[in-house]
Amino acid sequence: MKRFLYILAAIILLAQFIRPSKVAEPVDPASDLIALTKPAAEIEGLLRVACYDCHSGQPRYPWYANITPVNWWLNQHIKEGRKHFDATTWGTVPAYQRDHQAKEVMEMMEKKEMPLDSYTWTHADARLTDAQRKLISDFFAAKRDGSWDVEKARRKAAGEIK
Numbered sequence: 001m002k003r004f005l006y007i008l009a010a011i012i013l014l015a016q017f018i019r020p021s022k023v024a025e026p027v028d029p030a031s032d033l034i035a036l037t038k039p040a041a042e043i044e045g046l047l048r049v050a051c052y053d054c055h056s057g058q059p060r061y062p063w064y065a066n067i068t069p070v071n072w073w074l075n076q077h078i079k080e081g082r083k084h085f086d087a088t089t090w091g092t093v094p095a096y097q098r099d100h101q102a103k104e105v106m107e108m109m110e111k112k113e114m115p116l117d118s119y120t121w122t123h124a125d126a127r128l129t130d131a132q133r134k135l136i137s138d139f140f141a142a143k144r145d146g147s148w149d150v151e152k153a154r155r156k157a158a159g160e161i162k
């Protein structure tokens, strides 16, 4: 038993040398959601505190992000999160993608699926009230231009999606 624990400790120690590189991209004012759309201070604060850690190229890493395997788990969230909604590339993607992302954010606010529960456990300031969810949702509603609906109809007609 003792020997098993020593081996386990050695594996955990050695694993600390296997770390993913952290995401830290420069902010491009011509593309970043907040830089481009200049939301009211309250909304900007909510986006930075509750969304940017997984949906941008500038996540703030907590101290435990240095521990393997937590770091891999966090990086996976950022990778997956940005695939769906990325504040950092907001200004450079096609208009219909922006429209689609805005629609999805509104959906997430309504269903209360974002921010992830695993995040709000450790980030109390990211627990959103209904009023805050509405602020975020209304902000994105005003960003919609309907171009996703047009693109979706085109894809349907072309048989690319059902």
Ligand code: HEC
Residues within 6 Å of the ligand: 047, 050, 051, 052, 053, 054, 055, 076, 077, 078, 080, 081, 084, 085, 101, 104, 105, 106, 108, 114, 115, 116, 118, 119, 136
């Ligand atoms: C802890 C990381 C994390 C935080 C914080 C977070 N998200 Fe996400 N988000 C994810 C991940 C991971 C996915 C992709 C997988 C999924 O849908 O669960 C995702 C998916 C999404 C999607 C796409 C949903 C879909 O159906 O495709 C939207 C929109 C979104 N998040 C918006 C937000 C908004 C807005 C906030 C802030 C209020 C936020 N997220 C906070 C990790 C996060």
